[in-house]
Amino acid sequence: MPTMNLKGWMEHDGVRLSPVDVERMLGEGPEAIARCGGEFALVWDDCIARDTFGIMPGPVPPGTVxxxxxxxxxxxxxxxxxxxEEAIVAAVGLRSDEGVVAFSGGVDSGLVAHLAHLPCVTVGIGGSHDAGWAAKAARTMGLDLTTVSPTEDEVAEALARVVRVIPDPTNPVEASIATTLYFVAAWAEDHGHTRILAGQGADELFGGYARYLTSPDLATELERDFADLGRQGTRDQAVAALHGAYFSMPYLDIRVVRAARAIPAAERVRGGVRKYPxxxxxxxxxxxxxxxxxxKAMQYGSGIWRAMQRLARNNGYKKSVQGYLTEISRAQHDY
Known part of the structure; x- marks a missing residue:
């Protein structure tokens, strides 16, 4: 049998594969795993394979052996x-044997949380929109929710770590999203979890951004944004890896992607309603x-963006969060 190292998980036709199952398949040759779904980076002998959409980081292109x-x-x-509906239920079910749900109280994470029956965590600085709304939504749905409310000093510490690993560390939007996710991953690590179910991909698949309401070519814009998910995934997984965890994406399951893309763009944003299906x-x-x-987007709803603005002002950057991030990045590089 080949020497094997599997990060993540694999499935075939909706059935989770054990390490023994995977080893048996590899004995038939690398082509045997070509029909496997899941979120994985698989190394054996002199071979490497990654899942279809590259959810799990690895040194080869997504979907290749x-x-x-x-x-x-x-x-x-x-x-x-x-x-x-069947696709989403199956996708969440395959991912729900372990982990936590990154919960904001919106439709994306709300549906995942309901189907997964796992502990939930939200990030919300005291008085923030997400802290209040997620708590209300969790009570309504009967969810086990923990709210992480970082202090400004903790946000500064998180930023210092985040800018060292994300691809575009001086971009304020990228850094604020990554910092919000940092606290989710830290909580997961503290509670012994490695998998974090998240709603990433739903906006790009179903038309969740406000700009889609006035898009002159919605189909093209959706495709372009879907193609950008790989870059976003690199950012998110780099942050999760700081805590020995990874983000699991039910909406980027092959079944869900296939079903969503079969829906015309005009039906995904319908009558002024985003993510209609x-x-x-x-x-x-x-x-x-x-x-x-x-x-609201997580970086705004959580209050992390405002905390970053205050940190920038307190460090002499009254109008430029980007300038503050550049300073931190340089300091980390010099260190």
Whole structure:
């Protein structure tokens, strides 16, 4: 049997594979795992494979199998065709044997949290929108929720670590998102979890951004934003790795992606309602006020962005968070 190192998890036709199952498949040759889904970086002998969308970080392109430095196969799972609702239920179910849910109280994380039956964590500085709304949503849904409320000093400490690992450390939006996720991952580590279920991908698949309401070419914009998810994933996983964890993405399951992309762009943003198909599914599982809720982006709703602005001002950057981030990045580099 080959010597094997599997990060993440694998499945075939909706059935989770044990390490023994994977070893058995590898004995048949690298092509045997071409139909496997999941979130994985698999190393054996002189070969490396990554899942279809590259959720799990690794040294080869997403959805490829490399042996002796050359591509020998493509990872292309073909699960049974199903409805969007069936796809989401299956995707969350495959990921719910362990972990926590990054919960904000919106439709994306709300549906995942309801289906996963796992502990939930939200980040919200005292008095922030997300702290209040997530607590209310969790009570309504009967969820086990912990709210992490970092101090300004803790935000500064997190920033110092985050800018060392994310691809674009001086970009205020990137740094603020990464810092918010940092506290989720830290909580997961403190409580013995390595997997964090998150709602990433839902906005790009279903049309969640406000700019989609006035887009002159919604289909093209959705495709472009979906293509950018790999870059975002690199950022998020780098932050999670600081705490020995990884973000798991049910909405980027091959079943969900396939079902979502089969829906015309005009049906994803419909009648002024963003993420229309997802909300329709969600209303069959969670309270309507949560399924229909409009939410702020995590960096704003959590209060992390305001904390970063205060830190910038206190450090002499009255109008430039970017200048403050540049200073931190240089200091970290020099260190």
């Amino acid at each position: 490399y042996c002796s430095g050359r591509e020998v196969a493509r990872i292309a799972p073909e699960p049974e065709v199903c409805t969007l 997802l909300r329709v599914v969600a209303e069959r599982h969670i309270p309507p006020e949560i399924a229909r809720a409009e939410k």
